[in-house]
Amino acid sequence: MGHPRVGLGVVNAVSSGLWAEVRREGVLRAQEYARGVAVAPTATVGPAAGSGTTIDFWPDTEIFETTRCSFAVLAERFRQVAFLNPGLSITLTDERPAGEARAVMFRHPDGVRDFVAALGAEAGSLLPQDVTAFEREDPRMAGTMEVAFLWSGSREERTHSFANSLATRQGGTHVDGFRDGVAAAVTAYAPRRG
Template identity: 65%
Template sequence: MSDGGMRYDATHIKVLEGGEAVRKRPGMYVGSTGQRGLHHLVLDVVGRAVSEVLAGRARSVDVTLTADGGVRVADDGAGDGEAHTPDLERELTSFYTGPGPSGRRTAIVTHFGVGLLVANALSSRLTAEVRGAGTRWVKEYARGVEADPPVTVGSETGSGTTLSFWPDAEIFETTWCSFSVVAERFRQLAFLNQGLAISLTDERPAAGVRRVVFQFPDGVRDFVAALSAEAETGVALEPDVFGFEREDARMAGTMEVALLWRGSGKARIRGFANSRATREGGSHVYGLRDGVVAAVTAFARERGLPAASDSDARADRIVEGLTAVVSVKLDHPEFLGSTRELLGNTEVRVCVAEAVQERLGEWFAEQPERAPELVDRIVGGDEEC
């Protein structure tokens, strides 16, 4: 470039920080400015409340789609009034990574998971409320900036945190949340987290308020039963859903597995890591398949079943018709691939495979009358052996 031409140096660089950066490039933080990004925004706030339940500080989460276009997310955690507010304020105004639920106690509800700062910055208005120790602390924000000084009110009962926010119409193409889309994700979260009660109330319909509550005491066993009931082909070969839970220090986490065979159809194996769907699979899904094939093969050979000699070559046949869910919760999950929907923790595969082989083998042994027929049908199907 000639001396008379335009020069570009450090003085031309503008560094955007915090909420300003989020509002400038919202798609980087929620994926899009369409309805998908709007749902992402809502789920990020819900994820914080669910993590409070997983950490043992709350029991339930209540979400309301308000008549004026807002979203209210409340938990019944053990808030401590003003003493609890500094961390919440930092979460709302910075990319905060301080004390709070972490590791296996964190529900990764969205792919980005960037925290409350994004919800605050992309909302025209947000109100944060903390109840506890007989007080209620309230603070208002407008597009991520403090609008009014915090207010503390005494003589309050109960405890918990409530975040109410109104997605900004200047940012999003629509501020209308889909009840069905959000409800399905909440249902999934309730399946994956035993003990979690999560409700969704919609105050917008002209016909009247509608409300659903999700809570599944048997966790992923209930998930597999629901997936099986929704299947369009085949019937269950065994009425009982097999399932177990186990902690394994080698993978620094826990696993929850459930499965059921149907008479026909492709395998439906769904994997999750820290409550996040891993649609491309990964080490936990490979481990589940390895363990199932090993347990079925070993039982077939032990009992001298007709198809036993050929079972090694029938790994695909063994998992055909299988409906299964494997959910792991790890202190340090590693997501791979361009979409980060593939779990990469190598140690998880071995841990899950060993646990599935052991527990499924025990389950077969406990059913001496039904197990041989079930395994013979799994391995041999309707073919001549």
């Protein structure tokens, strides 16, 4: 459960039950589903502070052999999503076993810059953590591109790439273009600096 390429509609369809709450514009609305079908229309529950969405779901035992979700797998995915969406707060709460709940909140205001700094720290980089980052919106691609990188002093390259908040482990033209651009910039800069 929790494959990053499936949306809420799929999660709902393979859940024995799903409860959704949305806080927006001062109002709390909720809806309950059973095996992908709405039990009742969306209801206004009352006033709400702030904004956000809460989803509770129970994987359907008639579909899955095991319904035990991995806290570590979900935590890593939520961490990535928070890095890729600056300002977004995601809280993951595990209430298993009863009485031993654990929760973790992910929020990274500087987005991919924070992601690269965290990766550098995890790798034990001894160099200063001077992360270079920029963002560009381009109408040709109908979206925004964010890039952050860190010179680590290592000959080994570590690349993490994403498109539409999904990991692109095999790279792609966006990664090839970035590498070519960095190589061209360094090649042009180096002779001028001797």
